[in-house]
Amino acid sequence: MRIAVLSDVHGNALALEAVLADIGRQATDVICNLGDHFSGPVDPLGTAQLLRGFDAISILGNHDRYLLDEAPEDMSKVDRIAIEALRPCDLDWLRSLPETDVVGDVLYLCHGTPASDDTHWLQTKDADGRFFPTAPDVIASACEEIALPLICCGHSHVARAVKLENGHIVFNPGSVGRPAYTMADPTSIARLSPDAGYALVTQKGAEWDIELRQVPYDHMSAAQQARDHGAKTWAKNLEMGWQR
Ligand SMILES: [Fe+2]
Known part of the structure; x- marks a missing residue:
């Protein structure tokens, strides 16, 4: 399998x-998408048109929840850009998504943690405000009740x-559309790049291999689209793959 x-396509x-x-070349059985689908200043409508065109098991992220629950005047700039671009059918699709889900008896999906998006x-x-890696015992305490061998999160x-x-594996595939955060120790992530991130999970006998992939794309054009929407910092992050 x-x-x-x-996760975190962010428009x-x-x-x-x-x-x-890239996924089309990998002979996958299932695609999962962990949320924060549209919020961002690049191309929320184009993202919605793409997302509606393929089969995936999708869940809600916190920004998806904000799009559904908040009044536009109370939204952050990137959420407002998304809500102004999206069609009613895109919001109906968001409304249909669960907060968490499972794939068979193998994989548990959540956006933040099992209890919080x-x-x-x-x-x-x-x-x-800089990230450092959470200790394994702290990670484990948030999923004691989950019996599935694989657990994934985004955010x-x-x-x-x-x-x-x-023996359970908890993983975060990184972000498809905004792979930029500041780590307290930059050496704690494998590679700093503006490439799009996702994960390929492959069963190998009784074991599971988690491959954290990075896919080059035209990130400079995505940055220009963000700049065209007046989002200078977001544009810089897309150019660099790094947030100062
Ligand atoms: Fe999020």
């Missing part, structure tokens, strides 16, 4: 297109896979 896991259709092309799980922020945009003492 082979599963592709995407970046160019990045999503590149990831879907806006809590970072595999990374923790220090007093300066932090930083790819990481952690094997727990009980």
